Amino acid sequence: MRVIVLGAGVVGVTSAYYLQQAGHEVVVIDRQPGPALETSFANAGEVSPGYAxxxxxxxxxxxxxxxxxxxxxxxxxxxxxxxxxxxxxxxxxxNCTEARYALNKSRMVGLAEFSRDELKVLREKLGIAYxxxxxxxxxxxxxxxxxxxxxxxxxxxxxxxxxxxxxxxxxxxxxxxxxxxxxxxxxxxxxxxxxETGDCQMFTRQLADWLAANGVDFRYNTNIEALERDAGRVSGVRTNAGLVRGDAYLVALASFSPALLKLFGLGLPVxxxxxxxxxxxxxxxxxxxxxxxxxxxxxxxxxxxxxxxxxxxxxxxxxxxxxxxxxxxxxxxxxxxxxxxxxxxxxxxxxxxxxxxxxTPDGPPVIGATPVDNLFLNTGHGTLGWTMGCGSGHLIASLIGGTKPAVDPAGLAIDRYR
Structure with missing residues (x-):
């Protein structure tokens, strides 16, 4: 399957890694001249599942x-x-109630713990230092x-x-x-x-370099203008460099994700x-x-x-x-x-x-399918994009590929806001 990943921050690049590992053809599009140059660039450096x-x-x-x-x-x-x-x-x-807090935290901690463990596996496998x-x-x-x-x-x-x-x-x-x-x-x-601690931008840049050397197509300096729609599906991504088509589309554009979803009437509260x-x-x-x-x-x-x-x-x-x-x-x-x-x-x-x-207003990120059958989301991580990046990428790759996820995705998709 050809998957178009929108966004080259830590969440987009880790998603691209797990999609590539699953055998998909992956294209990553970002307006910046390189990876992790916005929210992922100079965050506090914590990988802190316990504070998720x-x-x-x-x-x-x-x-x-x-x-x-x-x-x-x-x-x-x-x-x-x-x-x-x-x-x-x-x-x-x-969401500032005891019951909602307990539910939302339960949706975050498991993903964060899994993500830290996946980060260890990835860095040992690829020899990345950050x-x-x-x-x-x-x-x-x-x-x-x-x-x-x-x-x-x-x-x-x-x-x-x-x-x-x-x-x-x-x-x-x-x-x-x-x-x-x-x-x-x-x-x-x-x-x-x-x-743990580490430089998120350094990690993401090295991972992107490895992916580029192993078949992932990174298209930097490319403005994402809109999603094209045909018969209720995404038919392509309109950019300043032309239309990019794929079989599935993953939005990992952090705070800029909601604007791209308005065409489909998806109210994403990020x-x-x-x-x-x-x-x-x-x-x-x-x-x-x-x-x-x-x-x-x-x-x-x-x-x-x-x-x-x-x-x-x-x-x-x-x-x-x-x-x-x-x-x-x-x-x-x-x-x-x-x-x-x-x-x-x-x-x-x-x-x-x-x-x-x-x-997000409740805390957990938004990861999973949408009512549009070839449109997926991996966004809304707040302060925890670095903590949850690898786990989120692993999870969304499983959901896109239709394989059993290693971590429970319950309560993470956009449909929780209905």
Whole structure:
């Protein structure tokens, strides 16, 4: 079968890999000059199945009000007359209940765990290196209230069999020695030793290069204009370079996926939630993080990527705005220098970046078939595209090929929004 994959981010490229491995002819189309140059380019670097949770959770509306008032706010809301934004926000609020949270998380954790395991298999098989580390994630609590709240998180981790460690101040320093100089600024932490880190863009680029050398047709610098329709099926993809035809079509265009589906009347509630990151050289390895630390107060991840430190986080709901306000960079720098002073060189170029995370209002991505029998989706991963990329690619390749999936696809397709 000839499968046309729309999008060359980590989700599109991993999908192409598993489709190629299943024996399909694969064409990947992207407007950028190479792979992983948008949302996958400079994310926080975490592969964290244990933190695969919906943003729509009990208590989030109340917390959001407090966050909006903080100087270094983890949430920024810029309301505008945008029907898609208002619909998405309303749907998200409806999912902030105990029952919906439990259901949505159950749909995410299994896929995330499977994806991490598939990532290990893939990198060993192909010999891909991407500044990867397997030294866990430490969620750092600055207050006793945050530490007490970890009991609820641990109960959920117990339910899903995820290994964890509850650490006191000394335990946190033992896991991340660079925190020794700032140990008075936190009270404890929750560590997930099974989590990994790595450079998503580096991984995706190397995987795309391998695929290109093994028969996958990548068409970069190609604008996707519309899907062509004939008798209720997709008959081709209209691009600025002409019409591209296939037997099946996979939309993996992140936040830009919904616009392409309007021709078929498919209301996909994926909305861009902007995140920011900075990347700085390590100054002193003894003062820098060894893996990933999550600063619970500011919802910021600080990750070691080889000789670099990546600091990423915040959630800005402002449509398709990709501007880089100085005050957002200041928040990232504050978290880094407050916890790891002297760990990274921050007085020069820090490669300040923003990306549009494709968020669903309930949390899980949208993976599977659509009412159009040759149109499939693999999108809406939010902050977890890197965590879920390999598992999502494996799953969609099975669904397109009609083989038994290795992970349960229940509740992931677009029909859950009917």
């Amino acid at each position: 949770s919906p943003w729509a959770a009990p208590g989030i509306p109340q917390k959001a009000v407090r966050w909006l008032m903080m100087k270094h706010a983890p949430l920024i809301l810029r309301p505008k007359p945008d029907a898609a934004m208002l619909r998405w926000l309303a749907m998200m609020l409806r 500044d990867e580390r397997a030294q866990g994630t430490l969620q750092l609590f600055r207050t006793e209230k945050q530490l007490a709240g970890a009991a609820k998180d641990m109960a959920v981790l117990d339910d899903f069999g995820v290994e964890y460690e509850l650490l006191d101040r000394a335990g946190c320093v033992g896991a991340e020695p660079g925190l020794a100089a700032t140990s008075g600024k936190f009270v404890g932490g929750l560590r997930l030793p099974g989590d 909305y861009p939630v902007k995140g920011y990151s900075i990347t700085a050289p390590v100054a002193d390895p003894d003062r820098a993080p060894v893996s990933t630390l999550l600063d619970e107060t500011y919802k910021i991840a600080i990750t070691r990527l080889g000789s670099r430190v990546r600091v990423g986080g915040m959630a800005e709901i402002s449509g398709f705005d990709n501007s880089l306000p100085a005050r957002r960079q200041a928040t990232l720098l504050h978290s880094l220098t407050d916890l790891f002073p002297g760990g990274a060189i921050v007085d020069g170029e820090t490669n300040y970046w923003s990306g549009l995370r494709p968020m």
